[in-house]
Structures are given as structure tokens and as C-alpha cells.
Amino acid sequence: MTNLIKRKKAETRFQLYGIFAVSLSLLFVLTLIVNIFSSGVGGFYKTSFLMEIYFDQKLLKLEDSPSSEQIEDASFRKLISHNFKENFSQYSKDEIKQIKKLFYRKIDKETQSYLLKNPEYLNQKVELLFTASTDIDQIHKGNFNRNIPEKQRSINNFQLGIYDQFIETGKVKKVFNKRYFTSGDSRDPESAGVASSVMGSVFTILICFLLSFPIAIFASIYLEEFAKSGKVTDLIEININNLAAVPSIIFGLLGLGILLNFFGLPRSTSLVGGMVLSFMTLPTIIVACRSSLRAVPPSIREGALALGATKNQVVFHHVLPLAMPGTLTGTIIGLARAVGETAPLLMIGMVAFIMNVPNTPLEPAVGMPAQIYLWSESAERGFIEKTSSAIILLLIFLIVVNFVSVYFRKKYEKKW
Amino acid sequence: MVNAITTENVNVFYGDKQAINNISLNFLKNKVTALIGPSGCGKSTFLRCLNRMNDVIEICRVEGKISINDQDIYKDQIEVEQLREKVGMVFQKPNPFPKSIYDNVAYGPRIHGFTDKKNEMDEIVATALKKAGLFEEVKDRLDDLGTSLSGGQQQRLCIARAIAVKPEVILMDEPCSALDPIATSIIEELITELKESYTIIIVTHSMQQAARVSDKTAFFHLGNLIEEGDTTKIFTKPDNQKTNDYITGRFG
Incomplete structure (x- = not known):
């Protein structure tokens, strides 16, 4: 009997620890949000x-x-x-x-x-x-x-x-400060806006997604479904897993060395930024996609194979659609990390003073995190507010991206 | 009596381990042959050789000769996809695709390009479902997910899926082991009906089931074929002592 009381007490204690931990993290998040919003909302006016x-x-x-x-x-x-x-x-x-x-x-x-x-x-x-x-x-x-x-x-x-x-x-x-949303960076806080950095981020993420998503999916399918297991495959697997943990600035150096210096692609552009970020996002998506492919029950593959489907048909008709929700989740995580990334972009010159709003990925641009960094360094008092406002926008941007992808994932899951 | 499938000196290896020892066994056309034996005796492995499902396992190696209509299925003259069109398979656990009932049945005919016309496909699907005894139950909800059916219905859907490809042989790997007695008896009745048009080879753990549905029975033990013959003979006066011990429940 006393033993049971002890056990129950341990359970209560554990729950209290849990509640404490959750409240503490909620408190941190709330402090952050309240702090940013209180100093940033003014920037929209x-x-x-x-x-x-x-x-x-x-x-x-x-x-x-x-x-x-x-x-x-x-x-x-x-x-x-x-x-x-x-x-x-x-x-x-x-x-x-x-x-x-x-x-x-x-x-x-x-x-x-x-x-x-x-x-x-x-x-x-x-x-x-x-x-x-x-x-x-x-x-x-x-x-x-x-x-x-x-x-x-x-x-x-x-x-x-x-x-x-x-x-x-x-x-x-x-x-309402319309100019904040329509103009690019400026030396004057009165006319500085986020448009150029928002467009820069949009182009960068678009390029990053277009490159990394298909490449990652094809690489995962090949490695998971077609490649014969052996030393080479093992080596590739280990390397991909390690790549996911490489500090992002290294990818920036890679971009600087290969894309800019060797291939001579234009500096400071969203094109190069997107490519560099896709180096970084690829391993994340590949790892997610491979584990989702592995999670598809073998019985589905056998069922399709037994009907005379080719391996290719099995993968594209049955396995990949079932692995898609998990892959999308990995993609969201990878892209969300890429949106907030500054370090690799520093290396390829995407931290510049950009006044013009870029219309194509081939124009010099700056990403939102880099813009936030630039403004936070400015001496004028007005930029403090601009910085917080830009952070709010970045958070909203991330939340929107998340909701959109969750929506698509749900839609996909329903169909199946 | 015509043989649907003939096998000669089949050996199967998983890496260094031999799972099947030199088995030669013929399967009569339009008959039900039951493969029985204790777990791990190689009966499923042998069954999966017949439509080359073992190809999926990298370390698996098959030796010997397996012929369907005098065509060696492990030689290059027949593509594995063509073989599986002729030799369908139903698995232990019902594994309908997470698609609609209609798409489950239509999938095989679609990939083999039986027809492009919607009404012809409807006909193929309806016929297959009728043969599998499922049509009356699902005709009003063909767009529902195949996975939303009950276990027994799912297994009949898998049978319909296999039938829709118009196979000659249907392999069944313990098709009732995940089902309740009522669903099992429905499937057993179905097997008896289906042998009119198909050759059926069934692996089962249930001796009663083998006795009820099969015409021929083969007893496997430790990768060896111990005895084969008419079901009635195997279950009443087997030649081999091991077979006798197994069917009377002394081991296995």
C-alpha cells in the first residue's frame, strides 16, 4: 500500500515537472512575442x-x-x-x-x-x-x-x-506606413521599407524549393528503392546524414568558391542565394523523404508488384504518394530554416544595401534576416522599430508558409 | 490431367543459408493445392518462387527450373511483369491500396493496358468483384477507400484485384490467418468456386482448411518436401511418419 502511494506521488511529481517545463517555455515564447510586437507594431505606422x-x-x-x-x-x-x-x-x-x-x-x-x-x-x-x-x-x-x-x-x-x-x-x-511595404532599403528611417528584402526572400526560397525538392525526392527514391545496398550506398548515406549537420556558413563558402568564383554567377543575387540554401536544405529533405519512404508498409509494394507493376510504377503510383506528407513536413522544416538563414548569404554578398525592389532572381537582393541584421546595426533610433517590424513580418511569413504547407499536406492525405 | 506449373530441383538460398532443398513438385490445372508444414519450413518461400516475388529480396537466390506452360520463368524469355500477370498473389495480411475500391481493382488492368474505355473498365471491375463475391456489398460505394472495408472484405478485395488481371494461377499465402471464422468460411467457399477458372496454390497453417478446400496437399518440413498427394490420402493414411505426426498435431 505504501509502495503504491509512493508510486502515485512520483507520478504527480513528474507531472508537475512537466507543467513547469511547458509553462517556462510558453513564458519565453510569450516574452519574445510581446517584446517584438510592442516595439515593432509602431513601425507599420x-x-x-x-x-x-x-x-x-x-x-x-x-x-x-x-x-x-x-x-x-x-x-x-x-x-x-x-x-x-x-x-x-x-x-x-x-x-x-x-x-x-x-x-x-x-x-x-x-x-x-x-x-x-x-x-x-x-x-x-x-x-x-x-x-x-x-x-x-x-x-x-x-x-x-x-x-x-x-x-x-x-x-x-x-x-x-x-x-x-x-x-x-x-x-x-x-x-499607415504604406511605404514600409512598397520601398526598398534607405538611409532614412522615414522611407526605408522591406519590399526589396521580402522579394529577395521570396525569390531565394522559390529557387531553393525548386532546386532542392525535386532533387531530394529523386535522390531519396533512387537510394531507397533502386540502389543496391553496399559500401557505396552506405558511404553516401553517412555523408548525407553528416551534411545535415554541417554549419550553414560552410555552405556559404561553398557557394562563394564554386558558384561565384568558378562558375562566375552574379554576386548578391537571389539565384545564387537560393542555390546555396538548397545545398543546405537538400540533406534535410532527403533524410525526411527516405524515412517516409521506408515507413510505407512493404505489403503495399508487394501488392503492386504481385499485380505485375514495374518497380517504377510501384514507386510512383503507390509508395511516393504515401510518403509525400512526411516528405512535405521535412521540406517545410528545411525551408523554414532556410528562410531564417543569414550566415551563408553573408558569404555570397546578399547583405547589401539594396534600394531597388528586385523583379527577377538575377538582380541583387537581400533576404529578410539579412535586412533585419543590417537595420539592427544602424545608428538611427527609427531603425530599432523598423527592425522589430521586419521581425514581425518574417514571423508572419514563416507562419503563412507553414499554414499553406500544412493545408496542402492535409489535402494530400485526404485524397489517399 | 494438365500441369499448370512444374518445378524441378528447386533450391533456394538466403545468403549462405539454404531454405529449400531440391524440391520437385507439379501443380495441376484448375485444382487447389495446399502447402502445409510447420513455421519456417519454406512453404511460403517456395510459393513466392512461383511468381518470383523473392526477386525483391537481394540476398535470395533461386536454382532449379520452374515452368509455366513449358516456359522457364527464371529464364529471360519471360519478363517478370508478364509472369505476375499470369500468376496472381493474395497475401497473408489484406493489403488493399489506400485508394478507392474501384481503383484497387482497376489498377492491374490499367497498368497492363487492358482497355482505355471507361465502360469497359467498369465491366472488368464489376466482373472481378462479382467473382470475388464482393460486388453486392460494395456496388454502391465503389469510391470509398479500400482500406475502409472490414478485414474479410479487404481480403476479398485483394482477391478481386488479383482476378482482374485475368491470371491463370492464384497464389494464396495464408489468406485467412488474419480473419475471423466467418470471413474465413466465406473465403474458403470462394476458393472452391474459383478453382473452376483458376489454378490455386494455397499456403495454410490450418490443417482443417487444407482438408476442406484442397484437392492436393504437399507437406513441407525444414525445407524438404516430405510427402505430396491427394488431400484425402494425406489426411487419412499418409505414407510418411512425419506427415502423420504433423497432421495429428504431434509437432508443428
Whole structure:
């Protein structure tokens, strides 16, 4: 009897350890998510100021109803300074200069794009939204303490006064930061976006999948179903298993040495990035695919063989479809690892300052993890937020990829 | 009496180990031959030689002559796929493909290119299912998974699958060992019906089953063929003492 009580107690104790372990890991995950989201969600928004602009035809040196090209060629500098003078006429020249610093320094380009979209604004007075400078943006979002001594901040007391005045008159708006999703990297936090790195990651993963998935499946089928067991097969098997454990930067070196230096493929491109990552993903998928092939009951193979099916037919009609869900799981794991990989991409130059959004895998690109790394190194305060936002996007990207593949796996399983 | 399959001096080796010792045994056309014997006596190995299923096992080596219609099946004049079209097989554990009942039966005819027409294929499937005595039970749910059937039904589906390829010989490797008595009796009745059109060779552990369904019986022991002959004779007055001991349950 006492023995039973002891045994039961041991069970209770073990369950408590388990609950403790699970709660601890949940706590870590929650801390991570809360931390990233609290600092990153702000990056999807930006602070903007409402300001009246008079699109003076003379100051822009434009004809009546100008073409888009003419607007693009026009300089908006004069127009902007004139408007600032008008709007803040009670302030001195030096003060106006300081007020101007509350706005994003490329306010002339913003004004230009407004006119490009709405040519009817010409010779009209319109109230438009202009992006605030990153310093004031950070203050507005509460990421920066405005109460520290004036000398230690880039925004002086006069500028803060103007900002407070803007708030009182309802001129400050928090708007969705569309540019964050549509533009590439930039030196200015105000206009830096993830589009180039997202496209870079998409192309890289696509290339990686297209290369590694079929190669891995054919290699697995050959090794598992056709190859005669022997020393050579054993050697290949050991090597594949070892490859799965090779540090990823080694694959980067391989890519640098062979793909870039020997074959002379273009540096910094998603094509090479995808190829390097597929070196890395291949062993993972092969191991998963082989074990799923092995898990298909031999009775299915025998049943098909006994009907007079060739070995090839047995594999493609029966064994492979049954091994597909397991293979897909391995593929997801491999690709998810590849999406988050930075080290091999460092070696082939996919950590560059890329302003243009790549349209093909042959253009220089940067992956999302590398972009996160680059931003985290930047000095400007605004980039901290951008970094967290990019991490959120990367996590969402991974979750979406996971859900899509789980969906396909389920669909496949149902059919069978 | 015509022989469907003749075997001469068959030896089978697994690596260095000899599993079958010099067996010569003939199988009569449209008769049921039962192979009996204790576990590990080589009866399944011998059965699997007849449609070359042992080819799958890398270390397995078959010597001797096995002929179907005077064609040596281990010579190059016949492809193994052609052989298996002629010699179907039903396994110990029902192994329907995880596909629909229809696709299970249609798979063999499809890969051998019997027909491209949907209605002809429907006919082949229906005929095979009828012969296997399964049609009435499944005719309304041909799209259901073959694996969703009961054990006995699955085994009859496997028989239908084998029949659909229009074989001459059907090999059965303990077809009822995973089934309950009712399903077993259905399969046994089926075997009796099927011998009208096919030569059947059945490996079984159940002496009663061998006595019930077979016309000829061969007794195997330790890779040797001890005795063969008419079932009634083997079970009533066997020549060999070992056979007598086995059928009376003294060993095995």
C-alpha cells in the first residue's frame, strides 16, 4: 500500500515537472512575442503632419496643365520654402529652418508625388499630409523620452513647442506606413521599407524549393528503392546524414568558391542565394523523404508488384504518394530554416544595401534576416522599430508558409 | 490431367543459408493445392518462387527450373511483369491500396493496358468483384477507400484485384490467418468456386482448411518436401511418419 502511494506521488511529481517545463517555455515564447510586437507594431505606422500647400505655378515654373514628365523635372524646393514662409510667417528665418526639420527631409519629393497623382492641385491651396522626421516620429510614438535635457536630444525645446502646437490644432496624424511595404532599403528611417528584402526572400526560397525538392525526392527514391545496398550506398548515406549537420556558413563558402568564383554567377543575387540554401536544405529533405519512404508498409509494394507493376510504377503510383506528407513536413522544416538563414548569404554578398525592389532572381537582393541584421546595426533610433517590424513580418511569413504547407499536406492525405 | 506449373530441383538460398532443398513438385490445372508444414519450413518461400516475388529480396537466390506452360520463368524469355500477370498473389495480411475500391481493382488492368474505355473498365471491375463475391456489398460505394472495408472484405478485395488481371494461377499465402471464422468460411467457399477458372496454390497453417478446400496437399518440413498427394490420402493414411505426426498435431 505504501509502495503504491509512493508510486502515485512520483507520478504527480513528474507531472508537475512537466507543467513547469511547458509553462517556462510558453513564458519565453510569450516574452519574445510581446517584446517584438510592442516595439515593432509602431513601425507599420508613421507620424504625419497636416499642412497647407499652395501649388504656385510660377514658383514651379510649369506651364498650364503640365505633363507628368514636366512635373517630374520641376524643382519643388522653392515652392516648399515659400510655403513654409507663408504658413509660419510669425517666425524668424532661423526658426522656420528648425520647423522644417520636424518634417522628413525629402518633403519636396513628397509634394511632387502629390502633384503627380493630382495634377488639378496646380494653383490651388490644399491641406496635405507630410511625413514627420524620424526624431519627432519616435517622440510621438513614445519611444523617446522628451523630458531629458535639451542638449542630449536632437529636437530642441523650440521644435517641441511647435510640435505641441501641431498637436493642439489637430495637425498630427498617425497613418499607415504604406511605404514600409512598397520601398526598398534607405538611409532614412522615414522611407526605408522591406519590399526589396521580402522579394529577395521570396525569390531565394522559390529557387531553393525548386532546386532542392525535386532533387531530394529523386535522390531519396533512387537510394531507397533502386540502389543496391553496399559500401557505396552506405558511404553516401553517412555523408548525407553528416551534411545535415554541417554549419550553414560552410555552405556559404561553398557557394562563394564554386558558384561565384568558378562558375562566375552574379554576386548578391537571389539565384545564387537560393542555390546555396538548397545545398543546405537538400540533406534535410532527403533524410525526411527516405524515412517516409521506408515507413510505407512493404505489403503495399508487394501488392503492386504481385499485380505485375514495374518497380517504377510501384514507386510512383503507390509508395511516393504515401510518403509525400512526411516528405512535405521535412521540406517545410528545411525551408523554414532556410528562410531564417543569414550566415551563408553573408558569404555570397546578399547583405547589401539594396534600394531597388528586385523583379527577377538575377538582380541583387537581400533576404529578410539579412535586412533585419543590417537595420539592427544602424545608428538611427527609427531603425530599432523598423527592425522589430521586419521581425514581425518574417514571423508572419514563416507562419503563412507553414499554414499553406500544412493545408496542402492535409489535402494530400485526404485524397489517399 | 494438365500441369499448370512444374518445378524441378528447386533450391533456394538466403545468403549462405539454404531454405529449400531440391524440391520437385507439379501443380495441376484448375485444382487447389495446399502447402502445409510447420513455421519456417519454406512453404511460403517456395510459393513466392512461383511468381518470383523473392526477386525483391537481394540476398535470395533461386536454382532449379520452374515452368509455366513449358516456359522457364527464371529464364529471360519471360519478363517478370508478364509472369505476375499470369500468376496472381493474395497475401497473408489484406493489403488493399489506400485508394478507392474501384481503383484497387482497376489498377492491374490499367497498368497492363487492358482497355482505355471507361465502360469497359467498369465491366472488368464489376466482373472481378462479382467473382470475388464482393460486388453486392460494395456496388454502391465503389469510391470509398479500400482500406475502409472490414478485414474479410479487404481480403476479398485483394482477391478481386488479383482476378482482374485475368491470371491463370492464384497464389494464396495464408489468406485467412488474419480473419475471423466467418470471413474465413466465406473465403474458403470462394476458393472452391474459383478453382473452376483458376489454378490455386494455397499456403495454410490450418490443417482443417487444407482438408476442406484442397484437392492436393504437399507437406513441407525444414525445407524438404516430405510427402505430396491427394488431400484425402494425406489426411487419412499418409505414407510418411512425419506427415502423420504433423497432421495429428504431434509437432508443428
